[in-house]
Amino acid sequence: MTAEPTHALARLFCHVNRAVMKVTEAAAVLLVVAETFILLAGVVSRYGFDNPLTWSDELAQILFIWLSMLGAVLALDRGEHMRLSAIVNKLPAAWRDWFQTMAALTVCVFVALIIMPAYTHAIEQMDITTPALEIPDGLRAAALPVGAALMLIAAVSRMARCSSMRQFGLGVLFVAALGAALWLGRPTLIAMGNYNLLIFFVLIVGACVAGGIPIAFAFGTATLAYLALVTDAPLQIVVSRMDEGMSGLVLLSVPLFVLLGALIEMSGLARSLIEFMASLLGHVRGGLQYVLLGAMFLVSGISGSKAADMAAVAPALFPEMQRRGSKQEDLVALLSATGAMTETIPPSLVLITIGAVCGVSITALFVGGLLPAVIATLAIVVVCFARSRKEAPNAARRAPWGVIDKTFIVALPALALPILIRTAVIEGAATATEVSTIGIAYTIVIGLIVHAFKKHLNFKRLYPLLTETAALSGAILLIIGMATAMAWALTQSGFSAKLVSLMHGVPGGQVGFLLISVVVFIVLGSVLEGIPAIVLFGPLLFPVARSLGIHDVHYAMVVILSMGMGLFAPPLGVGFYAACAIGKTSPDKVFNRMWTYMGALLVALLVVVFIPWISIGFLK
Secondary structure, rough: OOOOOOHHHHHHHHHHHHHHHHHHHHHHHHHHHHHHHHHHHHHHHHHHHOOOOOOOOHHHHHHHHHHHHHHHHHHHHHHHOOOOHHHHHOOOOOHHHHHHHHHHHHHHHHHHHHHHHHHHHHHHHOOOOOOOOEEHHHHHHHHHHHHHHHHHHHHHHHHHOOOOOOHHHHHHHHHHHHHHHHHHHHHHHHHHHHHHHHHHHHHHHHHHHHHOOOHHHHHHHHHHHHHHHOOOOOOOOOHHHHHHHOOOOHHHHHHHHHHHHHHHHHHHHHHHHHHHHHHHHOOOOOOHHHHHHHHHHHHOOOOOOHHHHHHHHHHHHHHHHHHOOOHHHHHHHHHHHHHOOOOOOOOOOOHHHHHHHHOOOOHHHHHHHHHHHHHHHHHHHEEEHHHHHOOOOOOOOOOOOOHHHHHHHHHHHHHHHHHHHHHHHOOOOOHHHHHHHHHHHHHHHHHHHHHHHOOOOOOHHHHHHHHHHHHHHHHHHHHHHHHHHHHHHHHHHHHHHHHHHHHHHHOHHHHHHHHHHHHHHHHHHHHOOHHHHHHHHHHHHHHHHOOOOOOOHHHHHHHHHHHHHHOOOOOOHHHHHHHHHHOOOOOOOOHHHOOOHHHHHHHHHHHHOOOHHHHOOOOO
C-alpha cells in the first residue's frame, strides 16, 4: 500500500480531497461547539430561569444531522469507521491491498448510488415547515446529499491512496461482474421468496464485513441491493430510514458524551481519580488490579468509546503495575475484561442507543444497569484475588493518611461527576442529553480551575479533540442510520413476523429465549461490535421478549452483557484487539489469558439471566 499515489491525476484528487476535508473538519468542529452551547443554553434557561427556549432543541436537532453526516465523512477519510479487520490483516500483503481496494470501491459505489435519492428526499422535505423556527425541514435533510457527496470524494481519494491502477481496474471488473450476475439472477432471487434474505443479509453482509468494509456501509450495500433487485420500493427509502434512525432527539447526547469523555481525560480528572484509588489500595497484594477495575467502573461509558476509556486508565497504571511484577499480557487481559464488564454502567452510549432504537426508558436503563455491572465486576475481582495469591507479597507501603487526604481532595471533583450524571438522570432531574451538557460545563470549569494552579492543560489538543469527537460520533450515528434502514427492509419482508413466531416456539419459554439470546449476542458482538448488533437485532427481538413476559430492562441487560463479552472475546472481538493495541502487546500472548476472565463474566451473565431482580429490583 502506497502512502501517496503515483498517478498525476490521483495525486491531484488527493490534494483536492485534503482541502475539502480541512473545510469539512472546521465545519464539524464548529457544529460540535454550537450543539454544546445551544443545548447548554436550553438547560440553563429551563432550570435556571424557568423559561424554556422553545427553539433550542429544534435548532440542535437540525444541526445534529449535519454534525452526524460531516462526522461520518471525517471518519471515512481518517479510516475510523467500525470494521472487522482481523481476517484481512492475517492475509498476505498483496491480498490485503486487494481487499482495501474492494472496500474503498464498495463505499464509492454505495454513496454514489444514494446521492440522487438523498437529494430527492431533501427536496421533498422542503414542503415541511419546522414548528418552532418555521423554516423548511429540507435545510436539515440537505445534510444527507451533501454528506454523501463528500463521502464519495473521501472514498475515491482513499482508493487512490491505497490502490494501483491495476488493482482499481480489477476491482471495477469484479464489482461489475457481481452486479451483472445479481441483476441477471433477479427472477431466481424473487422466486426464492424470503430465502433470498440469506443471500443479501447473511452472505453479502458477511462477505462485506469479513472483507474489511466498514460495517455501516456493509449494512447499506446489502439493503440497497435487496431493495433494487427483489422489491419495487424506491431507493429513497434507504435515505428516509437513515434520516429517521439518525434524527432521534435522544441521540443528541452521543456527541456530547463523546466530548465529555475526551474533556475528562484532557482535564486530568481521570488521572486524579486513579491516584486517589491507588493511594487507598496500592499497598494491597494485587491492589492496582482493583484500582484498574474501580477506575474503569467510574469512568466507563462517559466517553462513548471503550478504547477511549481504556486509553485513559491503562497508561496511568500499567507502568507501576509492571514495576511490581505484573506481566504485560496479564494486564492487557484484565483491561480487556474490564471493558466487557462495564457495558451496562450509565451513561453508556450502548444504554442510550438501545433505549432510542428499542423504545425502552433510558432512565430505567440507567437504574437497571448498575447492579449487573457490580455483579460482573465482583466476578472479575474473584479472578484477580485468586491470581494475586500466587504473586509475591507487595513491597509497597501503605500510603500515609496525609497523602490519602490530599489525593482525595484533588479527586473529589472527579468522584462527584459520575455521581452527578447518574443521579440526575436516575432521579428524573434531567434527560441524558441535558446532563451531558451539564457535565461538559462542569468539566470545563473544574479543568480551568485546576489549570490555574498546575498549568497542565495543553490547549493545542482542543481542536483535534473536537475533530475526534465529530468523527467518532459520525461513525456511531451512521451505523445507527444504516442499521435502521436494514431493519426496515427485514421488517417489510415479513422476516420479523416469522422470527417472532419461531422464537415463540423455543423450548424452555423465557429461560430458553434468554439463553439463545446470550449465544446470539455473544456471536453478534464479536462480529459486528456492540452498537451495530443492538441497532440491527434489538428492534426485532425486543418485541419477542415482551410477548414472552420478559421485562424490557432485564432483557436489555442480558443483551448488553452478552454483546460486551463478544466484543472483548478473542479471536474476533474488536475490543480485545483495541486493548492489545493500547497495551502494546501481541494478541497471541494475551489470547490464552483471557479465558479465565471470560468464564467469570459468563457466570456473572448467567446470574443476571436467572435472577431478573438484579436488573429490575430498583425500578420505581
